[in-house]
Amino acid sequence: xxxxxxxxxxxxxxxxxxxxxxxxxxxxxxxxxxxxxxxxxxxxxxxxxxxxxxxxxxxxxxxxxxxxxxxxxxxxxxxxxxxxxxxxxxxxxxxxxxxxxxxxxxxxxxxxxxxxxxxxxxxxxxxxxxxxxxxxxxxxxxxxxxxxxxxxxxxxxxxxxxxxxxxxxxxxxxxxxxxxxxxxxxxxxxxxxxxxxxxxxxxxxxxxxxxxxxxxxxxxxxxxxxxxxxxxxxxxxxxxxxxxxxxxxxxxxxxxxxxxxxxxxxxxxxxxxxxxxxxxxxxxxxxxxxxxxxxxxxxxxxxxxxxxxxxxxxxxxxxxxxxxxxxxxxxxxxxxxx
Numbered sequence: 001x002x003x004x005x006x007x008x009x010x011x012x013x014x015x016x017x018x019x020x021x022x023x024x025x026x027x028x029x030x031x032x033x034x035x036x037x038x039x040x041x042x043x044x045x046x047x048x049x050x051x052x053x054x055x056x057x058x059x060x061x062x063x064x065x066x067x068x069x070x071x072x073x074x075x076x077x078x079x080x081x082x083x084x085x086x087x088x089x090x091x092x093x094x095x096x097x098x099x100x101x102x103x104x105x106x107x108x109x110x111x112x113x114x115x116x117x118x119x120x121x122x123x124x125x126x127x128x129x130x131x132x133x134x135x136x137x138x139x140x141x142x143x144x145x146x147x148x149x150x151x152x153x154x155x156x157x158x159x160x161x162x163x164x165x166x167x168x169x170x171x172x173x174x175x176x177x178x179x180x181x182x183x184x185x186x187x188x189x190x191x192x193x194x195x196x197x198x199x200x201x202x203x204x205x206x207x208x209x210x211x212x213x214x215x216x217x218x219x220x221x222x223x224x225x226x227x228x229x230x231x232x233x234x235x236x237x238x239x240x241x242x243x244x245x246x247x248x249x250x251x252x253x254x255x256x257x258x259x260x261x262x263x264x265x266x267x268x269x270x271x272x273x274x275x276x277x278x279x280x281x282x283x284x285x286x287x288x289x290x291x292x293x294x295x296x297x298x299x300x301x302x303x304x305x306x307x308x309x310x311x312x313x314x315x316x317x318x319x320x321x322x323x324x325x326x327x328x329x330x331x332x333x334x335x336x337x338x
Contacts, residue, residue: 001057002307003029005277005300007249007285008293013039015050022293023054027300029283029311030059033116034071041075041114048115059314064111064119066103067136076110077329079103080336083127083136085149088336093148099332100139100149104156106329112161112316120213120249121157122150124166124200125173134173143199150200151207161317165211165249166204169238170227171197172215184217184226193219202242211247211314212238214281225279229272234280247310250276250284254292268292270299282308 007030010019022028031051038044051058062071067081080103089096104122111119125131126146127138139149154164170193177184186193201212214228227233228250238244253272269292273284286293 001312002309003057003059003283003311004307005029005273005282005284005305006293006296007032007059007061007283008290009034009287010037010051011290013037013043014047015054020050020054022297023051023058025297025301027297027305027307028055028058029308030061030285031055032061032063032285032287034062034287035073038072044072044114052115057312059118059311060116061118061120062111062116063121064107065121065123065137066107069137072110077106077333078337079107080333081136082123082139082149082153084336085153086127086138086140086145089140089145089149096149097152099336100152101156101159102325102329102332103336104153104158105160105325106156106333108157108160108162109319109321109326112319113321115316117316118163118165118211118314119157120165120167120211122153122164122166122204123168124150124204125168125171126197126200128173130176131173132176138173143196146200147203151204154204154207154209159319161319163210163314163316164204165213165247165314166201166209167213168215168217168227168251169201169212170215170219170233171201172217173197175217184215186217186219187221188219190219190222193222198237198242201238205242205244209244209246211249212244213249213251214238216251225275228281229275229279231279239280247283247308247314248281250281252285252287253296254287254289269295273299277305282310 004027009032063069066079085100123137125134127141140146175184175186216226218226223230223232273296276284
């Protein structure tokens with residue numbers, strides 16, 4: 001089964017008639033949910049049922065990492081920031097690894113229970129201590145900590161029927177700028193990036209990582225394009241050197257860090273989508289911009305851009321909810337937050 005290349009979003013707690021119609025368009029492959037789409041578990045269940053009715057094969061996603069990035073809060077367990085696992089690791093690595101498994105399971109079990117396929121996790125960026133946007137979202141201050149703890153987190157995700165997506169390739173932790181709001185640049189040489197930031201991606205790919213999301217960061221001594229628009233990063237390094245065979249998701253093409261030389265004459269967001277797909281992205285995200293998403297769909301409808309067969313692998317596989325494990329994992333979450 002081949003999937004359309006676009007992942008979009010919707011405006012509110014219920015679908016409008018226009019959104020239902022748009023979800024049925026041939027090049028819609030996925031949908032990402034935000035806090036504005038959530039009021040209660042009952043409301044969310046109804047919304048997801050309507051989405052599935054409009055597009056039965058769609059992949060539904062959310063950012064439910066924990067800490068600052070948790071879209072669903074009321075009626076969901078409060079998840080710790082992942083850097084809390086790094087602090088635990090400093091005291092007892094074996095306990096921290098078990099905690100990471102349980103946090104991955106806890107996050108994923110609540111999401112797949114709602115018939116949502118993926119949370120875009122884990123964050124594989126190193127905590128270099130000066131990033132505005134990564135910070136305590138990271139699993140560690142060294143590539144070894146990030147690799148070890150995120151692998152355990154993915155193990156827990158998989159136990160709950162969820163596929164994993166590592167972000168933000170090849171590493172967003174060094175730059176100070178927030179690529180949501182600014183043009184982000186990393187001034188380091190490739191050898192420096194490879195020595196540290198690439199290592200968690202390399203380790204998790206070997207362990208079976210299912211998806212990867214590149215950073216909207218320009219690694220200016222390596223390539224003039226942001227990584228998500230760079231054939232060097234996505235095809236030469238990710239596909240050939242690291243032998244990654246899973247799904248490559250663009251980060252949101254509405255972000256400031258996704259600015260490119262848009263000279264194709266097809267409109268700003270269609271141009272960004274073309275660049276990302278040509279660079280190697282299987283699925284492109286356009287969020288918080290309905291007109292931009294429509295522009296991309298109109299472009300895809302009128303061109304010969306091939307669909308992708310990779311996204312289907314990200315559908316959740318389902319599992320039996322374990323109440324005893326849930327209560328145990330909830331207790332661990334509370335300890336890590338404290």
